[in-house]
Amino acid sequence: MSAPREARRAEALESFRVRGMPHRRFEHWRYSDLRAVLDAGQVAQAGTAHWQIPEPPAGVELFDLGKDCAPDWVARNLGNVGNRPTMEEASLAFADGGVALRVPRGAQIAKPVRLQVSAAGNLRVLIVLEDDAAMTLFEVHTMDAGLVRNVGVEVALANGARLTHVRCASPSPRSFTIEHIAVEAAANAHYVAHLANFGSRLSRTELHILLQGEGAEAHLSGVTVLGGELHADVTSHIEHAAGKTLSTQLFKHVAGGRSRAVYQGKITVREGANGSDSRQTAKALLMSQRAEADLKPELIIFADDVKCAHGAAVGDLDEDSLFYLRSRGIPEREARKLLIHAFLEEAIAAVDDGALRDHIWQDVESALPRAMEAAK
Amino acid sequence: MMLEIKDLHASVGGKEILKGLTLSMRAGEVHAIMGPNGSGKSTLSYVLAGREGYEVTGGSVTYDGHDLLAMKIEERAAKGVFLAMQYPVEIPGVTTLTFLKTALNAQRRARGEPELDAMNILKFVRQRATALQINEEMLKRALNVGFSGGEKKRLEILQMKLFEPKLAILDETDSGLDIDALKLVAEGVEALRTPERSMLVITHYQRLLNYIVPDRVHVLADGRIVAAGGKELALELEAKGYADVIKVSA
Numbered sequence: 105m106s107a108p109r110e111a112r113r114a115e116a117l118e119s120f121r122v123r124g125m126p127h128r129r130f131e132h133w134r135y136s137d138l139r140a141v142l143d144a145g146q147v148a149q150a151g152t153a154h155w156q157i158p159e160p161p162a163g164v165e166l167f168d169l170g171k172d173c174a175p176d177w178v179a180r181n182l183g184n185v186g187n188r189p190t191m192e193e194a195s196l197a198f199a200d201g202g203v204a205l206r207v208p209r210g211a212q213i214a215k216p217v218r219l220q221v222s223a224a225g226n227l228r229v230l231i232v233l234e235d236d237a238a239m240t241l242f243e244v245h246t247m248d249a250g251l252v253r254n255v256g257v258e259v260a261l262a263n264g265a266r267l268t269h270v271r272c273a274s275p276s277p278r279s280f281t282i283e284h285i286a287v288e289a290a291a292n293a294h295y296v297a298h299l300a301n302f303g304s305r306l307s308r309t310e311l312h313i314l315l316q317g318e319g320a321e322a323h324l325s326g327v328t329v330l331g332g333e334l335h336a337d338v339t340s341h342i343e344h345a346a347g348k349t350l351s352t353q354l355f356k357h358v359a360g361g362r363s364r365a366v367y368q369g370k371i372t373v374r375e376g377a378n379g380s381d382s383r384q385t386a387k388a389l390l391m392s393q394r395a396e397a398d399l400k401p402e403l404i405i406f407a408d409d410v411k412c413a414h415g416a417a418v419g420d421l422d423e424d425s426l427f428y429l430r431s432r433g434i435p436e437r438e439a440r441k442l443l444i445h446a447f448l449e450e451a452i453a454a455v456d457d458g459a460l461r462d463h464i465w466q467d468v469e470s471a472l473p474r475a476m477e478a479a480k
Numbered sequence: 481m482m483l484e485i486k487d488l489h490a491s492v493g494g495k496e497i498l499k500g501l502t503l504s505m506r507a508g509e510v511h512a513i514m515g516p517n518g519s520g521k522s523t524l525s526y527v528l529a530g531r532e533g534y535e536v537t538g539g540s541v542t543y544d545g546h547d548l549l550a551m552k553i554e555e556r557a558a559k560g561v562f563l564a565m566q567y568p569v570e571i572p573g574v575t576t577l578t579f580l581k582t583a584l585n586a587q588r589r590a591r592g593e594p595e596l597d598a599m600n601i602l603k604f605v606r607q608r609a610t611a612l613q614i615n616e617e618m619l620k621r622a623l624n625v626g627f628s629g630g631e632k633k634r635l636e637i638l639q640m641k642l643f644e645p646k647l648a649i650l651d652e653t654d655s656g657l658d659i660d661a662l663k664l665v666a667e668g669v670e671a672l673r674t675p676e677r678s679m680l681v682i683t684h685y686q687r688l689l690n691y692i693v694p695d696r697v698h699v700l701a702d703g704r705i706v707a708a709g710g711k712e713l714a715l716e717l718e719a720k721g722y723a724d725v726i727k728v729s730a
Contacts, residue, residue: 423532428569431529432579432639433557433587442582446573 106174112183117197120144123190135366135398136308136337138191142252142280147191150252152200153225161215163207164239169228170201178204182230185258186286186312195226195256195284202228207237207265216240216270216457224250224279229257233265233293242460245273247281247304255283261293263317269297270460272467275334275474276304284310291317291346298455299326300464302471303334303363311340315349315380322351325454327464330363330395331474337366344373344380344410353384356451357399358444360391360475368400369414375406384414389421389447392478441472482507482544482647482678489538490527497523499703500539505696507646508675512689512714513682515700516722521682522566524700525651528680529563530556544646557583558590560646564636564653570624576635577619580605584642608641612668630661637668648672649680654688666691686718701726 125147127139152170160166167178174182182204183196207213211234219241221227233239247253261267273281281304287295299309313322328336342351357365367386388397401414421443429439448468455461483505490498497520505511515521526534528541530553541548543561551559571579584604585595596604605619612634624632633653640648650669654662669692673679681692689697689711697714699707699722706726707713717725 422569425569425571427529427531427553428565428571429579429583430553431531431557431563431565432583433554433590433643434583435554435586435590436552438582438586439554442574442579443571446571449573 106172106179108179109174109182113197116183116193119188120190120193120197126190132339132368132370135364135368136306136335138280138282138306138308141306146252147194147226147254148198150198150254151225153221153227153253153255154223155201155203155227155229156220157203158218158220161213161217163211163213164217165206165208167204168201169199169204169230177206177232178230181232181258181260182228185260185288186314189284189310189312191254191282192256192284192286195228195254199226199228199256202230204230204232206232207234207239209234210236212237213239216242216460218242218244221245221253221255222247224253227253227255229255231257231259231267233261233267235262236264237262238266240268240270240457243269243271245271245281247276247279250279252280253282257283257285259285259287259295261287261289261295263290264292265290266294267296268456269295270455270457271297271309272300272464273302273307274467275302275471276307277332277334279304281307283308285312287311287313287322289313289315289317289320289322292319293317294321294323296323297325298464299324299338300467301326301328301336301338302467303328303330303336305335307334307336309338313340313342313351314345315343315351316345318346318348320346320349323454324352325354325451326356327448327451327468328355328357328359328365329468329471329475330359330365331361331471331477332363333361334363337368339366339368341370341372342382344371344377344382347377348379349377350380351382353386354451354454355386356448357386357388357397358391358448358475359388359395359397361477362392362394363475364396364398366398368402370402371404371412373405373407373410373412377407378409380407381411382413386416387447388418389444390418391420391476437476440476444472481505481542482509483680484542485539487539488527488536488541490523491535491537492523492533496537497703498527501700501704503698503705505678505680507678509695510673510679510681510692512694512697513680513700514684514686514697514714514717517684519700520703521700522651525563525649525682528649529553529561554586555590557643558587562640562643562645562648564640564648564650566652566655568624568632568636570622572622572625574623575620576623577602577605579623580639580642583639587643605642609638611671612638613664614638629656630658630664633657633661633665634668637665640672641668646676647678647680649682651682652684653681654683654685662688663691686714689714699725
């Protein structure tokens with residue numbers, strides 16, 4: 105491994121050693137007390153998770169981070185996108201592998217790149233899109249056993265680049281799953297993410313998005329469907345650092361059993377980021393009295409002339425609607441399901457690719473029976 | 481008898497609303513229930529449809545030989561009871577056509593009939609929608625979302641046409657309609673009159689009964705039927721007002 109890469113890893117290790125595991129005294133880890141369930145040693149000894157890209161499409165440059173002699177674009181970016189939060193430093197320090205993808209200037213990759221992540225361990229993913237390049241990354245997570253997975257994803261978008269990032273994580277009732285996604289978007293770059301979460305013992309998906317060039321946009325949407333004792337936390341921080349930047353967020357959560365669904369969305373509009381526009385909506389449906397949803401939008405504005413709107417609502421299925429459907433002969437369970445579908449529809453419709461949308465609906469379908477169970 | 485209500489008592493939130501209501505209808509008959517606000521008209525329709533929160537504390541309801549009150553909401557629908565609601569709900573995220581298909585097939589399944597596929601459903605719905613001036617664009621929209629008052633009521637009547645109930649209860653179907661919309665809806669209902677189908681038309685005003693002429697009119701006041709008569713009773717109520725009629729019969 106090259107000297108700069110080694111030096112950056114050593115730095116990450118030191119940073120993680122000093123800061124340690126995040127815990128609930130940090131406001132943005134309040135609903136996911138990682139230190140209470142996992143210690144630093146368990147993360148350090150987790151090894152490296154598996155990744156696979158079954159059919160890398162033509163036009164995408166791929167580098168296996170487990171190998172030496174990283175090309176310049178990897179060495180330059182790896183570990184340098186974003187603000188280096190502690191768990192991301194841990195994944196950099198402890199992962200002995202991962203994958204880096206680059207799309208060269210102006211190339212448009214039509215077919216989604218499917219990245220499968222499995223097994224326990226740390227993992228790094230680096231996505232570099234050069235000027236006006238476009239790609240769809242479809243990240244599929246499965247985890248049947250193993251204690252912890254900690255993934256650090258970095259996304260560097262040059263001027264006018266467009267990444268659509270669809271992430272589906274199937275339920276992992278026995279594991280702790282953490283992913284940090286750091287995005288830097290230059291002028292007119294678009295980052296579009298859709299996160300479908302089905303929970304784990306503690307599932308944390310954190311995004312830090314820096315809209316650093318004028319006209320950069322971030323559009324996040326997602327669904328969480330949980331039952332049993334599952335937990336899923338989506339925490340986003342979008343920083344509007346340049347003028348005329350736009351961000352939208354739409355999250356829909358369904359929580360049954362004794363599960364817990366968390367959404368925290370922080371927006372910072374930095375000084376001088378005039379003409380910026382941010383909107384966020386988070387809604388949760390509780391299917392049982394023991395389920396919990398925590399929705400926390402947050403706005404910090406240092407600029408004038410900005411538009412910011414946010415809304416959050418937690419509720420249960422509408423009794424009038426349920427009665428209406430049943431009075432038309434639709435059995436209660438089917439009626440409930442139809443209403444949950446209706447609730448999620450808006451967020452899933454945000455996914456443009458029909459095949460990916462179908463994949464998400466299928467995952468939702470398999471997660472629903474558990475989410476519709478009452479607490480035991 | 482298609483419907484036989486005997487000494488029905490029902491409460492909502494612990495407060496008794498129906499206080500011994502008795503009424504019976506034969507197959508093919510159209511009965512109107514008229515009454516002032518708060519007399520229990522909507523409570524009666526919800527009790528017949530089985531809505532939760534409407535607690536029956538006494539009496540019985542026999543529908544086509546079955547104990548109606550023992551049946552689940554969806555079971556009543558599959559067995560031919562249809563309630564056209566005063567305020568049809570809006571459900572964003574479910575298209576009208578998907579809703580109609582789900583409901584129609586759920587009823588067919590409950591009756592042991594084969595389900596209809598998407599093509600046949602569309603054909604089946606289209607054939608019945610035209611006369612009610614419901615076009616395909618409307619069927620593709622989310623259920624009742626952004627529909628005008630008239631559109632909502634027309635969609636209720638379309639459902640009645642599709643589900644072919646044996647007993648239709650129309651709860652204030654005329655409310656919120658202008659005269660043209662009222663005429664369109666009333667003609668739709670009138671066209672569904674058959675010797676087998678009974679209809680219970682609940683209304684505050686007489687005007688709907690100009691189009692749907694009832695075989696019998698009942699006056700509901702304070703949870704009981706206080707007067708009954710032929711279609712001329714509706715005109716009398718319109719002329720004299722509820723207060724007089726209720727006073728005379730009390």
